[in-house]
Amino acid sequence: MTEKIYRDADVDMAPLQGKTVAVIGYGIQGKAQAANARDSGVKVIVGTRSAEESPSRKQAEADGFAAYSIGEATRLADVLLIELADPAQPPIYKAEIAPHLSAGKTICFCHGFNVLYGAIQPPKDVNTVLFVPNAPGHFVRQKYLAGEGIYGCVAVDHDATGDALAIALAVAKAVGSTRAGVVEMSFQHETEGDNFEEQILYGGAIHLMKMCFQTMVDNGYPPSFAYAKAIRSLRCVIDVMDEVGIEEYVSRRCSRTAEFAIRTRGPRVINEEAIREIFRETERGEFARDWMQEWALGMPMLHRLRRTAAAGEMEQTGRQWRQEFGT
Ligand SMILES: NC(=O)c1ccc[n+]([C@@H]2O[C@H](COP(=O)([O-])OP(=O)(O)OC[C@H]3O[C@@H](n4cnc5c(N)ncnc54)[C@H](OP(=O)(O)O)[C@@H]3O)[C@@H](O)[C@H]2O)c1
Numbered sequence: 001m002t003e004k005i006y007r008d009a010d011v012d013m014a015p016l017q018g019k020t021v022a023v024i025g026y027g028i029q030g031k032a033q034a035a036n037a038r039d040s041g042v043k044v045i046v047g048t049r050s051a052e053e054s055p056s057r058k059q060a061e062a063d064g065f066a067a068y069s070i071g072e073a074t075r076l077a078d079v080l081l082i083e084l085a086d087p088a089q090p091p092i093y094k095a096e097i098a099p100h101l102s103a104g105k106t107i108c109f110c111h112g113f114n115v116l117y118g119a120i121q122p123p124k125d126v127n128t129v130l131f132v133p134n135a136p137g138h139f140v141r142q143k144y145l146a147g148e149g150i151y152g153c154v155a156v157d158h159d160a161t162g163d164a165l166a167i168a169l170a171v172a173k174a175v176g177s178t179r180a181g182v183v184e185m186s187f188q189h190e191t192e193g194d195n196f197e198e199q200i201l202y203g204g205a206i207h208l209m210k211m212c213f214q215t216m217v218d219n220g221y222p223p224s225f226a227y228a229k230a231i232r233s234l235r236c237v238i239d240v241m242d243e244v245g246i247e248e249y250v251s252r253r254c255s256r257t258a259e260f261a262i263r264t265r266g267p268r269v270i271n272e273e274a275i276r277e278i279f280r281e282t283e284r285g286e287f288a289r290d291w292m293q294e295w296a297l298g299m300p301m302l303h304r305l306r307r308t309a310a311a312g313e314m315e316q317t318g319r320q321w322r323q324e325f326g327t
Contacts (some may be wrong), residue, residue, distance in 0.1 A: 006154075006182040011173040013041070015166045021174075022047050022077030024070055024097070026056035029110050030083030032137035034065060036144045037081075037174040047073025047080075049092075074100035079167060080107045081131075087295040090119040101126050104160070106167050111194060112187035115157055117288050128158040129168035130187060132194075133177050140175065149179030157187045196282045200275055208269065209234070213314045223317040224324070231318070 023034040024047040038044045046060040047070040060067040067073075074080060074097050084092060093114075101107070103125035112130050114120040122128045133140045133152040140150050152175075154168040161167075165184065172182045209230045216226035241249045250259050281287055294301055309315065 003183050006169055006172070006178055006184075008173060008178045011169045011178050011182075012166065013170050013173060015163055015170045016042050016079065016174060019043065019078040020045060020076055021079045021081060021171070022068075022073040023065075023081045023083055024048075024073060025082065025084035026054075026060045026065075026067075027083060027085065028137040029133075029140070030056075030081070030137075031059070031063070032141040032144075033081060033083060033110075033133075033175050034060070035063065035141055036176050037171070038065075039144070040174040040176070042174045045073055045076060047071075047077075070096040071100050074105075078105055079171065080105065081171065082107060082109045086111055086113050087292070089114050093120045098123075106161075106164065108168060108171055112155065112157070112191035113195075113288065116187050116191045117285065117292070119292070122158070124158065125160050126158075127156075127160050127164040127167060129164050129171075130155040130157070130190060131168050131171045131175070131177070131182075132190060133172075133175060143180075144176035147179075149176035151180045152177035152182045153185050153190055154182055155185050155187050155190055191288075192282050195287050196279055199278050199282070199287065204275075205234075210314055213317075217313065223313065224321055227314065227317045227321045228325075230314070 020043050021037055022045050023030045023037075026034065026046050026048050030046070034044050034046060044065065046065040046067045048054040048057045048060060048067055050069065051057045057067050068076065070092060080097070082089060082093075082097075097107075101123060106127040106129060107122050109115060109128075109130045110132050115122075115128060115130075131152060131154050133150040135143070135150040143150050152172055154165065154172055156164045156168060159165070169178070169182065172178055213223075213226045213230035216229065217223055237249065237254075240253055244253065250262055254262075278287075
């Protein structure tokens with residue numbers, strides 16, 4: 001690979017020595033990154049909403065962290081890890097973080113969305129960087145405890161102190177990602193790549209599973225059989241492909257009938273033009289615009305779609321399936 005891959009030996013922890021790192025938001029990523037960084041010897045504090053508003057404040061304290069209001073944690077910290085849910089970040093940033101920022105601090109995001117689209121514009125005397133481990137929080141913690149790490153990326157949007165990249169890499173090392181490898185990229189690619197993947201892979205795969213289930217059931221198949229085919233069979237296949245590569249799986253680890261089906265029918269299921277159009281929409285900022293509008297309106301479309309989907313036959317079958325046949 002031609003890209004520069006940063007590993008443990010390439011990264012100095014000096015930029016975090018004697019510094020206080022505040023993890024702002026103690027949810028899926030915040031909890032994992034705070035624990036890993038602390039175990040790596042970094043001084044970590046946590047910032048959350050008030051104890052009355054925030055279910056995670058008690059959890060952070062129970063986990064042994066000094067927990068403060070977001071404003072106070074910002075004031076005390078040299079480096080902020082912004083681990084709040086993305087749509088919640090702009091108002092919290094404006095009210096509680098921005099007033100307490102001062103020259104030389106670093107604000108490290110875990111997704112570039114709000115900076116790329118201008119909803120958050122940190123001052124020019126503050127470093128604006130990003131570190132994202134490519135996995136859900138529980139996995140980030142689990143791998144760290146096993147002595148391993150999660151592939152991740154860093155990006156620098158604004159370097160006020162001259163060592164913004166070194167600080168972002170030190171954060172990545174503290175969280176364990178340089179054990180696996182970390183690459184540098186832009187806020188734009190991190191954000192648009194993530195949003196594109198969510199639409200194409202998660203959106204596409206979930207709707208393929210639903211369509212697979214529904215077509216079988218509509219044609220008289222037992223729902224338990226359709227459910228097993230639509231979801232369960234994919235689970236181990238994904239793990240095998242991740243471990244040995246797609247071609248090894250297709251050529252040698254599945255049946256020849258499956259190989260024939262994959263190679264000849266798979267491309268017919270994919271709408272290449274739709275995928276390219278979603279990529280262009282994402283680059284034009286249309287996905288971001290639609291999502292910010294949906295969030296600002298209180299997520300009416302998502303509430304409606306959730307209710308319909310939860311009542312669907314596939315979900316009901318899934319609940320019974322797990323009881324009957326296990327998880
Ligand atoms: N989930 C992942 O595994 C993952 C993977 C890669 C990157 N990221 C990025 O990591 C960052 C954090 O994501 P996350 O999934 O860890 O977030 P999350 O667990 O959904 O939420 C984190 C915290 O945000 C606060 N929050 C949520 N909704 C809020 C609201 N409406 N108003 C005020 N506070 C609210 C909550 O604080 P309280 O407890 O105080 O309510 C919550 O603990 C994001 O930038 C995300 O894109 C996440």
